[in-house]
Amino acid sequence: MPKTAYKAFITILGLSIIVALFSISEGQAQTRSVGDIKDDIASKNVEIERLNKEIAEYESVLRSTQKEAQTLDKALRELDATRKKLTSQIKLTEQKISAVNLNIEKTLIEIKNKENGIDGQLLGIGESMQQIYAESQGTLIEKILESESLSSSLDAVTNLENLQAQILIKIGELRLIKSNLENEKEELDAQRVELKKLTGRLSEEKQLADQNRTETSRLLNETKNKESNYANLLADKQKRKESFEQDLFALESQLKKIIDPGSYPDPKKGVLAWPVDNVYVTQSFGQTEFATKNSYIYNGKGHNGIDLRASMGTPIKSAETGVVLGTGDTDIGCKGASYGKWVMIKHDNGLTSVYAHLSLVKTEAGVRVARGQVIAYSGNSGYSIGPHLHFSILAAEGVEVGKLPSKACIDYVYTIPIAPFNAYLNPLNYL
Secondary structure, eight states, X not given: OOXXXXXXXXXXXXXXXXXXXXXXXXXXXXXXXXXXXXXXXXXXXXHHHHHHHHHHHHHXXXXXXXXXXXXXXXXXXXXXXXXXXXHHHHHXXXXXXXXXXXXXXXXXXXXXXHHHHHHHHHHHHHHHHHHHHHHTOSOHHHHHHHSSXXXXXXXXXXXXXXXXXXXXXXXXXXXXXXXXXHHHHHHHHHHHHHHHHHHHHHHHHHHHHHHHHXXXXXXXXXXXXXXXHXXXXXHHHHHHHHHHHHHHHHHHHHOOOOOOGGGSOOSOTTSSOOSSSSOOEEEOSBSOHXXXXXXXXXXXXXXXSEXXXXXXXXXXXXXXXXXXXXXXXXXXXXXXXXXXXXXXXXXXXXXXXXXXXXXXXXXXXXXXXOTTOEEEEEBOOSSOSSSEEEEEEEEGGGOEEEEEEOSSSTTXXXXXXXOOGGGEEOXXXXX
């Protein structure tokens, strides 16, 4: 083969190899071994499991207190158990962050090892190409004429072919290393996304812990640690709740909307996703036993949603894809009377969902959210006798964010979801 042809071959082959590869710059090489890091990860996983069990124990304590009568002692014990649970939750998230960082460190070392493997293959290919170039000087006729025998000439040609075969093998190995490297890079990106989520979650958990401390201090200041003072607070809260329900009942009674049944889905399981994990319904929709016994609270119309067990700080998820129509906090102007912190989402399927008694809202009006996306954390805001989630489903045609002047809290106007009675639907028919 002519010299110019081999030069072209070597140039094209070299360019092909360069195009086939990509570089990953991750800073300085790690000094620890993968084995050491795996040991650290295993240790973190043991601690994570221990913290999970600890959190489950605090959850059990909180569930047991929900069955007790409302007393100051119970309220303080709930706040204490919540504080301990949130503290353990923060430690758990910190351990998870540490574990992800260790996985990232391990992956970077593995990436570096693969890059070294690529460098080794490139070196081998370069040496083979140099050998091909050295042995390919002159034409085939010139090689035959220069050699002492035909056998020597044929041996030279065979050696050249063997070198070319070795290059092809090395290129195949290079492609495999490159494929593995790309997989490691994808895993690294996924770990970094998870790390970002956990870091955000840690910040939110610390906010919840701060809220818990504030609520504990507020309760002690208001009651002076006296049971009689706490009973008075509960009675005042009950009066505000009754006043709010009467005002809302009067307003919703005036609403006369014809809602097209075809504008929202027929009842079917799975149309919506549960807004919490570990589902436990504490009160159903409509004329429940509690609603019947306390008809003055619901003005005889029954419970307009369902209540789900959710201790303080439980992630609350959007039941379906949609757009946030509004958020609010009725406690700002009239504490303990209404929804407290709430979120309302209009879904693409013609339904609207409302989430109430929240502790921390993580979205805002106009934001589009996905099914299963965390939008808030559960709490005890508004009229609530214990941390839980109030969850309502309505026909989207019949609900809006409206204004409601308060009679219980003078000069205050609620901003809340408002709908006629026929807009409320039973969530259990869609979950």
